[in-house]
Amino acid sequence: MRSLRILTAVMLSWTIPFVSVAAEGPIGYTVKYSGGSLPNVKGGEDLKLYINSSGVRLSHRGEEVVLIPSRAIIEVSYGEEVHHRIGTAAGLAVVSLGIGAIVAFSKSKKHYVGITWEDGSNGGGVVLQADKNEYRGVIAALEGVSGKVAVDSDSPKTGGQRVAVSRAARQQPPAPAPATTESEAPKPIVLRFTSVPRDAEVQIDGEYWGSTPTADLSRPAGPHTIVVKKLGYLPWERKITLAPGDNRTIDAELQPEPNDPTKPRIVGNN
Numbered sequence: 225m226r227s228l229r230i231l232t233a234v235m236l237s238w239t240i241p242f243v244s245v246a247a248e249g250p251i252g253y254t255v256k257y258s259g260g261s262l263p264n265v266k267g268g269e270d271l272k273l274y275i276n277s278s279g280v281r282l283s284h285r286g287e288e289v290v291l292i293p294s295r296a297i298i299e300v301s302y303g304e305e306v307h308h309r310i311g312t313a314a315g316l317a318v319v320s321l322g323i324g325a326i327v328a329f330s331k332s333k334k335h336y337v338g339i340t341w342e343d344g345s346n347g348g349g350v351v352l353q354a355d356k357n358e359y360r361g362v363i364a365a366l367e368g369v370s371g372k373v374a375v376d377s378d379s380p381k382t383g384g385q386r387v388a389v390s391r392a393a394r395q396q397p398p399a400p401a402p403a404t405t406e407s408e409a410p411k412p413i414v415l416r417f418t419s420v421p422r423d424a425e426v427q428i429d430g431e432y433w434g435s436t437p438t439a440d441l442s443r444p445a446g447p448h449t450i451v452v453k454k455l456g457y458l459p460w461e462r463k464i465t466l467a468p469g470d471n472r473t474i475d476a477e478l479q480p481e482p483n484d485p486t487k488p489r490i491v492g493n494n
Contacts, residue, residue, distance in 0.1 A: 253358050258336060260310055261348030262289055273352065275365040280339065282350070290350075296343035297370035302363055303378035306338035310349035335359040338377070339366065411469035415440040417452065419476040424454040436476070445470075452476035 253273040257265045265271065265284050274281040280292040301309050335356050340349040354362045363374050417426045419436040426433045429448055433440055436452065445466050453459040457478035464474075 253354065253362055255337075255352040255354050255362070257284075258351040258353045259307060260350030262350060265289060271352065273362070275362075275369055277369060279369065280366070290348075292339065292341045293343060294369045294371075296341040296347075297339060297366075297372060298342050299338070299340045299375060300363065300366045300370055300372050301338040301340075301375040301377050302336060302359075303376055304336060305377035306336045307351055309375070309377050310338040310340060310351050337362050337366070412441055413443050413445065413466050413468065414471040415443060415466075416473040417450075417476070418473065419452050419454070419460070419478060421454065421457075421478065424452050424457070424460075424476065424478060427451040427453075450474060450476075452478065454478055456481055 272283045279294040460476040
């Protein structure tokens with residue numbers, strides 16, 4: 225019986241930290257502000273970081289300085305190079321945050337965690353230095369509320385690698401999309417135009433394209449209207465529907481305009 229109680233206590237000691245991420249009660253961490261877009265906080269000052277299912281809240285000397293909804297978080301990152309990532313994101317937010325909003329970054333310590341967010345016209349980023357004993361817990365909690373996989377800013381690979389943290393936040397990155405082979409690439413559509421007589425004007429969907437003979441390789445698949453016309457001849461019009469890979473020649477035989485006795489005739493010199 226005693227062994228059963230011990231086993232239960234051990235299981236609860238592992239389970240409670242992971243369940244608490246999803247609980248309504250916020251998790252509180254003491255962190256140092258290392259830079260970002262908080263205009264009224266100086267680098268090196270202590271902040272209180274609260275994380276719950278609705279988002280992330282930072283307070284300074286008992287007053288809330290920023291509230292980040294979980295849906296607004298666009299990236300969670302970690303590592304010594306996180307300052308560069310946050311600096312870029314925060315720099316994009318200077319217009320909405322005002323001049324002087326960006327605090328100079330310091331790289332004198334490790335265990336950096338970065339958060340960038342965008343909520344409508346408001347956005348920004350912060351770099352926080354966490355306690356070495358709480359570092360992984362902070363990353364796990366941020367992953368849990370944001371649904372984002374933390375990015376290793378120090379990794380040479382594009383996009384970084386995820387730190388191994390709690391089982392509750394364990395996710396797999398999306399598989400890369402299969403490469404498109406040459407056979408799968410869409411085939412171009414080729415249209416050629418000829419006419420009798422030559423040098424007739426070609427219009428495609430009301431747009432002048434050239435004089436016959438000519439060709440067009442820019443039409444998308446679907447319905448199109450072709451008009452071929454020349455002075456002294458009746459316009460020639462056809463509606464066609466093109467499919468991917470179509471390769472066709474359109475021959476237009478123009479009919480002379482009938483004589484109109486009401487119109488003056490132009491007679492040249494013989």
